[in-house]
Amino acid sequence: MSHAVSARDLLRGKFGFADFLPGQEEVVEALLAGRDAIAVMPTGSGKSLLYQLPAAAGPGLVVVASPLIALMRDQLRGLADKGVPAVALHSMQDDAEAGAALEAVRSGRARLLYAAPERLAQEETQQWLRKSRVKLFAVDEAHCVSHWGHEFRPDYRALGEIARALGAPPTLAVTATAGPRTREDIARTLFSRTPLVFLRSFARPNLSLAFARKRPGLRQIMDFAGRAGESGVVYCNSRNGADRLARELARLGLDALAYHAGLDSGTRAAHQDAFFARDGVVMVATIAFGMGVDKPNVRFIVHADLPTSVEGYYQEIGRAGRDGLPARALTLFSPAELALRWRAPGAALADEAAEGDYARRRAMARLAATSGCRFKRLLGEFGEDSAPCGKCDHCRGGPLAWPGRLGALTLGWRAALGASFAHVARDGPAHEREEGVDAGVAAAPVEAPPPPETQEPALTIEEARLLRALQAERRAIAKRRGIAPRAVAPEAALRRLARERPLSLSDPALGDIEDAAALLRVICAAQ
Missing domain, CATH: 1.10.150 (DNA polymerase; domain 1)
Structure with a gap:
């Protein structure tokens, strides 16, 4: 029986799906054939199935490096319902829980192991995993491997060496957001063999994008997010900003709750539960609220501050409209932010990580200041060509949209010039800097x-x-x-x-x- 047929049987019998989502079947088939693969698939396209189905397919252990404990727990619950034995190892477990997970792996009862990268880096963990039959090593949120990704994590950088220490089993890297340079870095860092690369389109035809110069007060956010009964997320770049904005929006009548890493775990859990349970909740959050958030009827995303990268921005707007119905996204920015993004720090010339930071923030500034289609520019940052979306603030209105396009272009030129002057004013002439x-x-x-x-x-x-x-x-x-x-x-x-x-x-x-x-x-x- 071919891999595709057996995989389809498992899909229906174990996971209860009538058919694969676009892009899933060819990746699963490659993995079952023992090939290495990078899968770049948008949020909501079923990336977790790519390693869960091989775990259900037969003997051997699938090891998944995952950065989020909450995501591990959520997926463990789903796999238990499907009869796929899976365990996790992470820092929030007590000794008894960790011991039970280790025993399940050693005995062969567990088909799938989720583990944090830092746990996989421990020599003790690698020793007992080498005694198991690891048939697939999967890296979730694989963009964290790269300096060019928007969430670089040093612990991820060692995962390629860890895979080789486990006998170089077939390896899978999955992510929702990785541009060409990030994909190249993932392939170079994680794989000992040349991987197959599977790319799904980043287009989101149900999502309309808008950018606007930030004005004083909350009128812009209230006008955009104030429709009764709609759920949405407002992203801020700081914890204090999230707390303050949540209070102000609640005072104006929205069902607004704050979410960030500075809140105690009980408050975070209560606010997240309310977001999923009640219609009309507006979560005012930092990027701590993100991965694994799968509420289908989120109707809007607001960025109260300019995001740090187009990859992070894409991932965050991707949490809206996952039910396929129309959704919208608004990003607010100031000209000063654009100028700051255009300014190249001296460290970017010598340090790869700093260069990556600068490239990401400048790409976001280009998106804010583009005079063309927002989605065309956004997809271009991921190496995908497209026609104008017809729905963004620069596409809507035909000729009436040209004043806004020209305004964006003017802001971009001013920001670039402002960055140049700021650089000269700060550093002074070259001969004065050589101290x-x-x-x-x-x-x-x-x-x-x-x-x-x-x-x-x-x-x-x-x-x-x-x-x-x-x-x-x-x-x-x-x-x-x-x-x-x-x-x-x-x-x-x-x-x-x-x-x-x-x-x-x-x-x-x-x-x-x-x-x-x-x-x-x-x-x-x-x-």
């Missing part, structure tokens, strides 16, 4: 502690841990550049970052810190 190490150290500001009456409250344990990580990164930057740590960023600035945890280079908390991108990576890793 020695001693001059840099001598110029470092000396800060006196604030007087007792103005001292801030003590940091929480979590904030203090982040501050130590930021200080370590600052020392590394200072050592590379041959300057004093305080010349990189004052201590007060690091404490402010530890408290506010900004998630975008455009956040005012990052100010004019030269190496803001490196510090931002430390903050994002702590989310």
Whole structure:
């Protein structure tokens, strides 16, 4: 019996689906034939089935590297209902739970193991996995492997070596968002053999996009999101911003709830349950609210701040309209944000990660300032050519849309020029920037502690841990550049970052810190 026939039987018998979704069958067939594969498929296209069905297909263990405990738990519940034995290993388990999972793998009862990348990196874990028959090694959210991806995680970088340590079984990398450069990095980092690459179109014909210059007050968000009974998500780039905006929207009558990593787990769980249970809930959130969120009737997405990358933006707007019905997305931005995105930090010239950060934020600025079709520009960033969508703010209205197009073009030119002038004003002429190490150290500001009456409250344990990580990164930057740590960023600035945890280079908390991108990576890793 062919792989395709047996896979289709499993699809119907185990998973209860009449047929594969577009793009699924050819990936599953390749994996069952022992091939390596990269599958780039939009949110909602059934990526988890690609590794779940091989787990149900017969003997051997499927190992899935997954970054989210909540997503593991959700998928474990679904697999239990389908009779596919699966377990997970993660940091929130007690010893008894972890021991039961290990025993299920050792005995061969478990067909599928979810594990966090840091757990897979442990030599002890690799030793007992080598004794198991690993028939497929899958990497979920594979864009986290790449410096060019929008959610780079250092632990993911080692997964290719881990797969080889487990005997180089067939490997699958799945993601919803990966442009050409990210795909190349995934293939180079994760695979010891040349993988097949499966790409689904990123087009979302039911989704209309709009961008607008940010105005004072909440009128723009209320006009866009204020339809009674509609569920939506409003994304902010900081925790404080999410808390504040949720309170203000609730005061104006919306059923608005905040969600971010700074809330205790009970509050987060209650707010997420309310979002899924009630119609009309507006979740005001940071990027902590995202992966694994699968509510079909989300009708709108608002970005109250300019997102950090087109990949993150695409993933976030992809949470709207998953039922196939019309949905809409609005992004608000300021000209100052665009100028900041256009400005190339000095570190981008020498550091691959910083270069990736700069490329992503500039691509997002190009999308905000484009004078053409928004979706055509967005798809172009993923290497996909398309016709105008006919639904975005630049496509609607025909000739009447031209004033808006010209306005976007003008904003883009102003931002680019503003970035150039800011660079010159900050750095001065080239001969003035070529200072020695001693001059840099001598110029470092000396800060006196604030007087007792103005001292801030003590940091929480979590904030203090982040501050130590930021200080370590600052020392590394200072050592590379041959300057004093305080010349990189004052201590007060690091404490402010530890408290506010900004998630975008455009956040005012990052100010004019030269190496803001490196510090931002430390903050994002702590989310």
